[in-house]
Amino acid sequence: MNTTNTFNKNLIDPAMFLDSRKIEGPVLNSTFPANVSPWFLTGYTDAEGNFDIHIFSNGKALAKTGIKFRFRIAANYKDIVLLCAVKNYFNSGSISTIRKDTDVVMLEISSIEVIKNVIIPFFDNYPLKGTKYFDYVTWKNSFIDFLENKDSLESKLLLIERLKESKDNLNRNKQEFKLPMNHLENIDPNYISGFTCGDGSVSLVTGPENFNKGFGRATLVITQHVHNKLLLEAIMKYFSVGTITSVKSRPFEINYVVSNKDDLNNTIIPFFEKYPFYGLHSISFLKWSHIVKYLLKIREDKSIFDRQNKEIIVSNVRAIWLDKSTLLYNDLSLGSEGLTEKMTDLFNTPPDL
Numbered sequence: 001m002n003t004t005n006t007f008n009k010n011l012i013d014p015a016m017f018l019d020s021r022k023i024e025g026p027v028l029n030s031t032f033p034a035n036v037s038p039w040f041l042t043g044y045t046d047a048e049g050n051f052d053i054h055i056f057s058n059g060k061a062l063a064k065t066g067i068k069f070r071f072r073i074a075a076n077y078k079d080i081v082l083l084c085a086v087k088n089y090f091n092s093g094s095i096s097t098i099r100k101d102t103d104v105v106m107l108e109i110s111s112i113e114v115i116k117n118v119i120i121p122f123f124d125n126y127p128l129k130g131t132k133y134f135d136y137v138t139w140k141n142s143f144i145d146f147l148e149n150k151d152s153l154e155s156k157l158l159l160i161e162r163l164k165e166s167k168d169n170l171n172r173n174k175q176e177f178k179l180p181m182n183h184l185e186n187i188d189p190n191y192i193s194g195f196t197c198g199d200g201s202v203s204l205v206t207g208p209e210n211f212n213k214g215f216g217r218a219t220l221v222i223t224q225h226v227h228n229k230l231l232l233e234a235i236m237k238y239f240s241v242g243t244i245t246s247v248k249s250r251p252f253e254i255n256y257v258v259s260n261k262d263d264l265n266n267t268i269i270p271f272f273e274k275y276p277f278y279g280l281h282s283i284s285f286l287k288w289s290h291i292v293k294y295l296l297k298i299r300e301d302k303s304i305f306d307r308q309n310k311e312i313i314v315s316n317v318r319a320i321w322l323d324k325s326t327l328l329y330n331d332l333s334l335g336s337e338g339l340t341e342k343m344t345d346l347f348n349t350p351p352d353l
């Protein structure tokens with residue numbers, strides 16, 4: 001490993017980062033690989049992005065009103081490398097900590113020129129697939145209205161009224177949810193990986209007390225508001241495995257769930273190996289997929305189970321799954337050589353007889 005690589009893997013100190021509200025160091029240089037699909041960014045935006053119009057009083061502005069169009073993406077600070085990569089992809093924006101209590105960081109792009117020349121052409125070419133698509137359309141139309149009417153007092157006063165109305169139909173307030181069915185045809189696989197990278201999660205039951213019941217149960221879940229049911233159904237149709245479920249206590253949520261190990265091994269894992277996550281999710285996925293394959297191997301070959309008794313299996317799985325040391329690497333994708341080595345050691349060395 002050369003020294004440049006070592007430098008790029010500096011840890012982000014969470015305490016320092018959250019205290020300063022400033023992001024420094026090599027993390028700012030994170031970039032997607034040159035061949036990243038734009039559809040990944042659309043999928044990630046559909047999960048974590050937000051299109052917003054900010055209207056505020058400003059004594060110096062025409063009509064004493066400031067207007068700001070914002071494209072924003074929020075993430076846990078541990079995933080700041082991914083936000084930096086998005087920022088560098090669009091070559092614009094600023095990142096700040098918005099809430100210390102929840103450790104959320106946010107990328108905000110609000111430059112008029114960048115919205116006009118970069119963001120809108122991007123989302124016109126690679127349109128959002130979920131109900132956020134309607135937010136984008138409302139936001140874009142308002143932005144065009146803004147460009148045309150922001151410069152004279154009379155037209156700006158009317159513009160402000162129209163923008164207030166648009167705001168009443170944006171995001172949490174939106175009224176329209178039914179996407180035309182062909183909108184969801186031919187979903188690009190990179191969209192699915194970007195969307196899952198934002199709103200999906202992989203989980204694993206590691207409680208040793210459940211060894212014969214739940215231990216090793218692995219699940220991929222994507223949770224959405226019920227309004228986005230068509231999108232989850234389209235994703236399920238793409239994979240042809242899994243189910244859509246809901247729980248009574250959360251009536252506005254639905255989940256796309258895959259937990260059958262053969263489906264995970266034959267469909268889900270190969271898919272995300274081909275269309276990878278970036279950032280934090282790439283590390284979780286790497287760990288999770290190794291464990292799923294290991295557990296399947298044990299199930300298939302009873303002799304492995306006999307040789308590696310229950311305690312060793314449990315401790316191997318827990319050693320990998322509960323290892324948090326890699327989570328703060330300034331590393332966009334699957335670069336954790338240390339972790340990969342550890343997994344190879346634990347899962348592939350011949351067991352003691």
Ligand SMILES: [Ca+2]
Pocket residue numbers: 046047048199
């Ligand atoms: Ca979301």
